[in-house]
Amino acid sequence: MTAPQPVPAPNPLLSIRDLRTVFPTGAGVARAVDGLTLGVEPGETLGIVGESGSGKSVTALSILRLIRPPGRIEAGSSITFGGTDLATCDAESLRAIRGRRIGMVFQEPMTALNPVFTVGSQIAEVVRVHERTTRQAAWGRAVAMLEAVRIPASAERAHQYPHELSGGTRQRVMLAMALVMHPALLIADEPTTALDVTVQAQILALLAELQQSLGMAVLLITHDLAIIAAVASRVVVMYGGQAVEEAPVTELFAAAHHPYTEGLLRAVPRPRLPNSPAARLAEIPGSVPPATAWPAGCRFHDRCAFAWDRCRHEMPPLYAISATHASRCHLAAEPARRTAPAPTAGTPS
Amino acid sequence: MTTATFILIHLAPGDPIGGGLDDPRVSEAVRAHWRAVYGLDQPLAVQFIRYLAGVARGQFGYSFAYNESVSTILARALPRTMLLAGSALVLSFVAGIAMALIQVARHGTATDRVIGVASLAVYSLPEFWLGQVALLTFAYVLPIFPAGGMVDPVMHPYLGPLAALWDRIDHLILPALTLSALTAAGIARYQRAALLDVAADDYLRTARAKGVPERSVLMRHALRNAALPVITLFGLALPGFLGGTVFIEKVFSWPGIGSLAVDAVTARDYPVVIACAVLGSMLVAGGSFLADVLYAVADPRLRRAPGPSRP
Numbered sequence: 001m002t003a004p005q006p007v008p009a010p011n012p013l014l015s016i017r018d019l020r021t022v023f024p025t026g027a028g029v030a031r032a033v034d035g036l037t038l039g040v041e042p043g044e045t046l047g048i049v050g051e052s053g054s055g056k057s058v059t060a061l062s063i064l065r066l067i068r069p070p071g072r073i074e075a076g077s078s079i080t081f082g083g084t085d086l087a088t089c090d091a092e093s094l095r096a097i098r099g100r101r102i103g104m105v106f107q108e109p110m111t112a113l114n115p116v117f118t119v120g121s122q123i124a125e126v127v128r129v130h131e132r133t134t135r136q137a138a139w140g141r142a143v144a145m146l147e148a149v150r151i152p153a154s155a156e157r158a159h160q161y162p163h164e165l166s167g168g169t170r171q172r173v174m175l176a177m178a179l180v181m182h183p184a185l186l187i188a189d190e191p192t193t194a195l196d197v198t199v200q201a202q203i204l205a206l207l208a209e210l211q212q213s214l215g216m217a218v219l220l221i222t223h224d225l226a227i228i229a230a231v232a233s234r235v236v237v238m239y240g241g242q243a244v245e246e247a248p249v250t251e252l253f254a255a256a257h258h259p260y261t262e263g264l265l266r267a268v269p270r271p272r273l274p275n276s277p278a279a280r281l282a283e284i285p286g287s288v289p290p291a292t293a294w295p296a297g298c299r300f301h302d303r304c305a306f307a308w309d310r311c312r313h314e315m316p317p318l319y320a321i322s323a324t325h326a327s328r329c330h331l332a333a334e335p336a337r338r339t340a341p342a343p344t345a346g347t348p349s
Numbered sequence: 350m351t352t353a354t355f356i357l358i359h360l361a362p363g364d365p366i367g368g369g370l371d372d373p374r375v376s377e378a379v380r381a382h383w384r385a386v387y388g389l390d391q392p393l394a395v396q397f398i399r400y401l402a403g404v405a406r407g408q409f410g411y412s413f414a415y416n417e418s419v420s421t422i423l424a425r426a427l428p429r430t431m432l433l434a435g436s437a438l439v440l441s442f443v444a445g446i447a448m449a450l451i452q453v454a455r456h457g458t459a460t461d462r463v464i465g466v467a468s469l470a471v472y473s474l475p476e477f478w479l480g481q482v483a484l485l486t487f488a489y490v491l492p493i494f495p496a497g498g499m500v501d502p503v504m505h506p507y508l509g510p511l512a513a514l515w516d517r518i519d520h521l522i523l524p525a526l527t528l529s530a531l532t533a534a535g536i537a538r539y540q541r542a543a544l545l546d547v548a549a550d551d552y553l554r555t556a557r558a559k560g561v562p563e564r565s566v567l568m569r570h571a572l573r574n575a576a577l578p579v580i581t582l583f584g585l586a587l588p589g590f591l592g593g594t595v596f597i598e599k600v601f602s603w604p605g606i607g608s609l610a611v612d613a614v615t616a617r618d619y620p621v622v623i624a625c626a627v628l629g630s631m632l633v634a635g636g637s638f639l640a641d642v643l644y645a646v647a648d649p650r651l652r653r654a655p656g657p658s659r660p
Binding site for chain 2: 061064066068091095096097098099100103104106108111112113114115116117118125126129130161163174177
């Protein structure tokens with residue numbers, strides 16, 4: 001069971017290798033993403049799931065090099081997209097990819113749109129910075145895109161400002177902005193977290209539909225396993241700035257291997273009778289340690305019910321469970337330990 | 350405003366007659382005669398009522414010192430002041446915003462700090478001192494610019510149209526630069542702070558993610574959002590700016606409203622003083638109004654929706 005990591009598919013659209021993104025802080029260097037490797041295939045939907053502080057949003061921002069200084073991507077990281085290493089390429093090559101080949105949708109549609117420009121002009125701007133075209137042509141593309149994201153009366157809506165639109169409409173505008181150049185990859189960082197549940201469902205359905213019609217790959221970042229279950233084909237679970245488990249979505253839900261993933265799955269609310277003994281939701285004890293001081297060994301060991309000595313001293317590699325399933329847990333090497341859990345979970349420090 | 354100025358200027362000792370007719374050989378009878386002619390022997394209340402009655406009819410009275418109607422004098426001086434103050438205002442906004450953009454684009458570097466220290470230094474100087482030093486430096490020690498006035502007093506009538514235009518510009522540069530330096534320094538400081546304030550905003554990250562060049566991120570997306578504090582500054586700075594105009598006009602012998610007001614106060618030329626004060630307050634009120642209009646232009650969130658759908 002100590003085989004190397006699963007072999008990445010031969011032709012990934014995006015290939016992240018050993019990504020390390022760090023932020024100098026007063027309390028030391030925060031290693032927000034610490035050695036992440038993953039690939040996105042053309043046309044697939046890869047979900048990245050994890051709780052706050054796991055490094056998933058920093059991963060999304062790192063891909064387009066949107067990390068604000070003094071945060072930086074460490075040398076040795078590589079983010080290969082269409083033959084270009086986005087981690088090291090010059091600013092102009094990066095700019096030509098941003099918005100044209102890779103679109104991005106952010107969590108907060110309220111603040112992610114510029115309040116002083118009409119939504120039409122903000123979408124048309126994407127066309128105009130990437131193509132030589134007239135104002136009118138760019139505006140026409142913007143209106144057509146607003147229609148494609150199902151905004152009624154799109155020609156009039158294009159003249160409106162973000163504050164005149166509802167949260168769901170704003171997020172549709174963000175989608176239109178990210179997709180107007182028909183990118184090969186869409187990065188969606190918590191695209192529905194700020195929205196009402198019904199609007200969430202509409203946006204996710206729209207996203208799936210546009211993915212079909214445009215044939216693009218989607219990298220979906222969320223803390224919500226229900227969203228992953230609904231739209232992703234493959235999942236990477238992140239914890240402590242690392243991938244801790246990677247699997248096709250059905251396999252992850254059917255047979256999660258990493259104790260952290262198991263904990264996440266148990267923490268998903270399900271309808272239960274109000275007075276049944278299981279009415280209280282299971283939770284993972286403790287919280288994510290600060291990125292300035294990851295624990296030695298396995299980063300999850302002090303919250304893990306199975307942790308033993310090896311976990312405290314030796315960082316587990318990504319063990320291959322099958323050709324498509326990997327887990328960063330020593331249980332993969334010593335499966336017998338799973339049947340005899342430690343008497344208590346580690347106490348939160 | 351009119352009332353306050355009227356009372357203040359009459360509280361000051363002396364009267365217009367003292368100024369021109371204080372020769373001891375002029376007899377008290379002659380002075381009394383002229384006071385009667387101008388109505389200065391009446392009680393203050395009567396003088397005030399008469400003055401107000403004139404203002405209500407659009408007449409600001411006659412200047413004691415110039416023997417001309419106040420309207421004529423103001424109509425002559427106002428365009429000159431507008432030329433000087435207008436050029437200085439445009440110059441200070443262009444220069445101030447440009448300095449701030451350079452500072453923010455080079456944030457944290459030596460360039461940022463040098464401009465920062467320089468603008469703070471200029472910002473702390475009084476206008477009249479800066480004006481006199483500029484005059485001494487660039488008109489006397491290094492005679493690049495003329496020492497004052499609006500045109501060359503001797504040669505101007507004989508110059509061709511182009512040379513005459515240049516003569517005007519040549520006389521305008523030094524006072525306009527001096528007047529704008531202070532305001533520009535203030536604007537640079539405010540604009541830099543406002544730009545750094547929005548620098549962490551999400552929509553700038555969105556713009557970068559769209560592939561917008563860094564230059565446009567700053568000049569288009571950030572600057573537009575950072576305009577509001579600077580527009581506020583425009584409204585607030587206008588009174589100080591007009592005050593500065595008074596000093597600069599006096600130092601550079603610029604025959605505008607500022608010089609006029611200073612001379613009128615010295616000569617106790619009551620109607621001119623009041624008219625200048627009223628004009629000044631109108632300009633300040635107009636400036637605040639303009640700032641409010643600019644607010645709505647800069648920020649669509651402050652515009653009232655025309656339709657009945659919104660309150």
